[in-house]
Every structure is written in structure tokens, then in C-alpha cells.
Amino acid sequence: MHPGRALRLFVYSYKRNEKGTLEEYKGDLVAKNVKTFCQDHLPRFSRRVSLNHFDLSSTNLEKYPRVILLSTKKDTPVIWRALSGLYYRRFSFYDAEVHDVSEPAAKQLGVDALPAIIGWLPNGERHILKSGISVKDLKSAIKDLSLLLDSFEKKNKKVASSQASKNQKDSAQRKLPLLTASNSDALCGDKTPVCIIGAFRSSRDREKLESLLSKVSQKSLTRRPNVASGSRDSVSYIFLDATKQPLFLCAFDKSGYKSSDNILVAFKPRKGKFAAFSGDMTVEEVEKFISSVLNGDIQFTKTRQKPVLK
Structure with missing residues (x-):
């Protein structure tokens, strides 16, 4: 307050934008009017x-x-x-x-x-x-x-x-990729020793396979050390949409496993051989199957034709 100067009233207003601006009240200094002005801002x-x-x-x-x-x-x-x-x-x-x-x-x-x-x-x-x-x-x-x-x-x-x-x-449990023509070389090409392919025909079947294979893939199952090289080969776990890729499955089975909702196949791309899982879809049974595949305790069969992806 300064002698000889009129009283001025300002409010910090958010009425016009979120940053706020100073607005001066220029009306009569009446309580009701001032209250209305303040509320308006x-x-x-x-x-x-x-x-x-x-x-x-x-x-x-x-x-x-x-x-x-x-x-x-x-x-x-x-x-x-x-x-x-x-x-x-x-x-x-x-x-x-x-x-x-x-x-x-x-x-x-x-x-x-x-x-x-x-x-x-x-x-x-x-x-x-x-x-x-x-x-x-x-x-x-x-x-x-x-x-x-x-x-x-x-x-x-x-x-x-x-x-x-x-x-x-x-997210960690649903990180396994879907096999397509564009990523087949990277996921299941000649440089991949063994591909564990889970094929599904519905979203419900996929969820079941995702849960099952995610658990198995995290158990670090590996092949016995190679006597000559002492190396351990890696495994590629992938999914396949059976409804979109029927020709791929026909390489393993004449009917493309049409009578099955969930299909699990171990495939060796370089050798063109495979082994199909025929047990119960449980973590324990699938784990045994993959261990047998990696340890050479299961017989592989030559594919009927080269697997084709669209």
C-alpha cells in the first residue's frame, strides 16, 4: 500500500490456459462482485x-x-x-x-x-x-x-x-516369436541346430502353448556336450499359426495334423529331419521330449517335402 494510490486487486488465473496469468479486478470493491470474479478465474x-x-x-x-x-x-x-x-x-x-x-x-x-x-x-x-x-x-x-x-x-x-x-x-512368458516367411532364416534356418515348433489353431490353443513352452524354454535344456568339439548347441523355440501355414505342417504330416489342435515338432532345418511329440501336453512330458531330442534319444524322420512358409 502506498499513500495516494488506489487499491488494486489481482488474481492468478488459470481460466485461459494451464500456465496461468495475472488478471486484474477492475470492478467495484464489493464482496459479492469480488467473490464472483475470483470464482470465475x-x-x-x-x-x-x-x-x-x-x-x-x-x-x-x-x-x-x-x-x-x-x-x-x-x-x-x-x-x-x-x-x-x-x-x-x-x-x-x-x-x-x-x-x-x-x-x-x-x-x-x-x-x-x-x-x-x-x-x-x-x-x-x-x-x-x-x-x-x-x-x-x-x-x-x-x-x-x-x-x-x-x-x-x-x-x-x-x-x-x-x-x-x-x-x-x-511379457517374459509371452516372448516366444511367431514363425513367418520373413523371419524363418533367423529363427529356424540352416544355422539353427534344432527348432522346437509349437503350432496352434486358435488363440486359446496358443495361450496354452505359450505358457507351456515359455516355462520349458526357461529351464535351459541343452544337448549333451559334443565329444569332438565340446560344444553345446542352442535351441530355437517358436510358434506357428497352423491355420495360416498349412503347407509348412504338410512337410511333416500328409494331413498337416488337421485332427490336432496343438502340435509340437522338433525340426532340424539343416538335415531336413523332424520328430513329432505325441504325449500329453504337460510341462513334464514336453520337457522329457525336448531332453530326448537334444540328447539323441529319439529317432528323427526325413520330412516329406521342404517346409514352405507363406
Whole structure:
């Protein structure tokens, strides 16, 4: 304050952009008008949506946890706008006008009282964070809802961490490649001593083979040391889509194993010989088969023709 100078009022506004700008109040210094001016410049990071067009499913592909406020207000409530600024880039905020909990969308979300806040975890689980919210004053309401969002954020991080570990584990188990014409030389060419090929006819069959072969491939099964060279030959574990590559399987079987859903073949590309697995598709049995292949305890047969990939 300086003598002889008029009082000036500024607010740091997020109304126009996310960086914020200083805005000067130029109206009369009346409490009601100043309050309206300040509220008008509160953040607007909550996206106003219609529940009829909002994705209520469990999928959540957004970068931040998703929360939505359901209220009877025609415009985004001031408290929700303030929270959208306080938690900017920590949550994706939405809000929607709902007249009654009997509306189909509200029923689908499981809301029994308005206003209500719903949040989604990274694994798709939907949670009603609070319903029938009552507001005494702006300050206490923001404090209470901040505690609510903080708690939900911690839960999100915990679930996200658990999900990341699971995805990493699943990724490790699903790292075996699919054999095609473009990668056949690298995966099962003449330089590869033995290819263990798991062929499938459906996504369900593939999942079973992936789980089984991934476990076996991680057991480091190797061939007995070669007496002459003392070397140990590597094994290539790969998948083949039997529905797309029938000619390839016809090199081993006249019918292309059409009567089988899961096929397991050990193939020596350089020698043009193979051995087909005929036991139960279990980790133990497949492990025995591959060990027998590598140790020379199983007889290989010449292929009917050269395997062809499309």
C-alpha cells in the first residue's frame, strides 16, 4: 500500500490456459462482485461430459487416474474446479449433470445419492469414492475431498505397481516369436541346430502353448556336450499359426495334423529331419521330449517335402 494510490486487486488465473496469468479486478470493491470474479478465474481442468456419451466401462487408457463428479448443477461446481487445479496432472477430472439417481447411467454406476464422485483404478475397477456429499463451506469441503483424492491416488499407485509387475511377468512368458516367411532364416534356418515348433489353431490353443513352452524354454535344456568339439548347441523355440501355414505342417504330416489342435515338432532345418511329440501336453512330458531330442534319444524322420512358409 502506498499513500495516494488506489487499491488494486489481482488474481492468478488459470481460466485461459494451464500456465496461468495475472488478471486484474477492475470492478467495484464489493464482496459479492469480488467473490464472483475470483470464482470465475478458478481452474477449468474438469471436462464437462454427458453420461450418455461417457465411457462407463472398466477400461482406462488415460495417463492419469480418472474421476468424475455427478451433480445436479448445470455448470461445473466451484469446488470441483478448484480441485481440478490442485490436482492438475495427477487426475483426469470429469463432471456431469445428473438430475436423479434413477437415471440409467447413474444406476449403471451404482450411485445411490447425489452429489457423488466415482473413480477408476488402473486395473479397471470402479469405485464410488463418496456419495451424498454435503458442503458446509468451501475451505472444509476442499480439505475433505483432497484427503479423499489423496487416498485414492495412493490406491492407484499401488494397483499400478502391482499391474506393472504382472505385465512384466506376462511379457517374459509371452516372448516366444511367431514363425513367418520373413523371419524363418533367423529363427529356424540352416544355422539353427534344432527348432522346437509349437503350432496352434486358435488363440486359446496358443495361450496354452505359450505358457507351456515359455516355462520349458526357461529351464535351459541343452544337448549333451559334443565329444569332438565340446560344444553345446542352442535351441530355437517358436510358434506357428497352423491355420495360416498349412503347407509348412504338410512337410511333416500328409494331413498337416488337421485332427490336432496343438502340435509340437522338433525340426532340424539343416538335415531336413523332424520328430513329432505325441504325449500329453504337460510341462513334464514336453520337457522329457525336448531332453530326448537334444540328447539323441529319439529317432528323427526325413520330412516329406521342404517346409514352405507363406
